[in-house]
Amino acid sequence: MIPLHDTIESRNYPVVNVSIIAANVLVYWWQVGSGSELAQIIYTYGLVPARYSMPAIASYFSLPEQVFSFFSYMFLHGGFWHLLGNMWSLYIFGDNVEDRLGSVKYLVFYLLCGVASGLFHVAINYHSQVPTIGASGAIAGVMGAYFLLYPHSRILTLIPIFFLPYFIEIPAFVFLGFWFLFQFFSAAGTVAGGGGIAWWAHVGGFLFGILFLKIMEAIPVAGMASWQGPGLARKRSRRLQVVSTTGQPDSLDVYGRITITPREARFGTRKLISVPRGLQKSLLRVTVPPGSRGGTILRLAGMGKEGADGSRGDLYLKIVISEQEDAG
Numbered sequence: 001m002i003p004l005h006d007t008i009e010s011r012n013y014p015v016v017n018v019s020i021i022a023a024n025v026l027v028y029w030w031q032v033g034s035g036s037e038l039a040q041i042i043y044t045y046g047l048v049p050a051r052y053s054m055p056a057i058a059s060y061f062s063l064p065e066q067v068f069s070f071f072s073y074m075f076l077h078g079g080f081w082h083l084l085g086n087m088w089s090l091y092i093f094g095d096n097v098e099d100r101l102g103s104v105k106y107l108v109f110y111l112l113c114g115v116a117s118g119l120f121h122v123a124i125n126y127h128s129q130v131p132t133i134g135a136s137g138a139i140a141g142v143m144g145a146y147f148l149l150y151p152h153s154r155i156l157t158l159i160p161i162f163f164l165p166y167f168i169e170i171p172a173f174v175f176l177g178f179w180f181l182f183q184f185f186s187a188a189g190t191v192a193g194g195g196g197i198a199w200w201a202h203v204g205g206f207l208f209g210i211l212f213l214k215i216m217e218a219i220p221v222a223g224m225a226s227w228q229g230p231g232l233a234r235k236r237s238r239r240l241q242v243v244s245t246t247g248q249p250d251s252l253d254v255y256g257r258i259t260i261t262p263r264e265a266r267f268g269t270r271k272l273i274s275v276p277r278g279l280q281k282s283l284l285r286v287t288v289p290p291g292s293r294g295g296t297i298l299r300l301a302g303m304g305k306e307g308a309d310g311s312r313g314d315l316y317l318k319i320v321i322s323e324q325e326d327a328g
Helices: 015-032 035-045 063-075 080-101 103-124 136-149 172-188 199-218 262-267
Strands: 002-006 154-161 164-171 240-242 254-260 269-277 280-288 297-300 315-321
Touching (some): 015 063, 015 080, 103 199, 136 172, 136 199, 280 297
Antiparallel strands (some): 269 280
């Protein structure tokens, strides 16, 4: 299952979430360019449990280096696909958590999740000399927070079946619950101290994310703690939107709605929409003309229900303009 998007639109631009993604990408390119020094970089800035349990190894590192590794390991990755998978998950789930917590609190939350998942991994694999790298533990914390905040959100998910793309919406609590159980059973079936994926870091990160979310929400909202910054309201709605349709039993026509921002209404925009075809979701491209108003109906000919004789009705999309102010 490949998650594509959730159905919760964040109100503000996720400046911290995007910055974290950018930092991970920059560090990865630094890794790529490090050549023969890569192994030394991973051992120095990755998280190696034996560095904390074996005095003979710990003596090679200063206290600041030992502490710094709990932060630096979450910005290193083992390859392009490792990076892409992590950053894609962070992109999907992080913006909404930042939207709820505020930018500064979200940054603190993210780093706490990464450090806590690292500590959890070290505790489980106390004598392992295998370096652990990756943002997975911190992102698992973000997913744990999302699980608590938006359990009834729906995740648009791609399921390839015999090379054919099927799109279905899965409730967030089902998607993330299945993900957590998979991590837990994978961790339970892995020998402690072995190489490969740090499953326990994922499990710990998810649980710590739920805990730290509760703590962050209990902190009084004041000053910078909830700052989102001026001009961060979204200028564009999501390019890919899930459209729920309705219709009459005796009609092949179906009706839905598409949400755009005031800026998109003025200048026009193009969107991809996912509409139901039984259990499958089909992607359609929709052009919203400049100067559109709220309540305007877009007609997509032949995109409605299919009749017994093979004829098709139309899909009618009502334009809804979001209430948030245009940032200019």
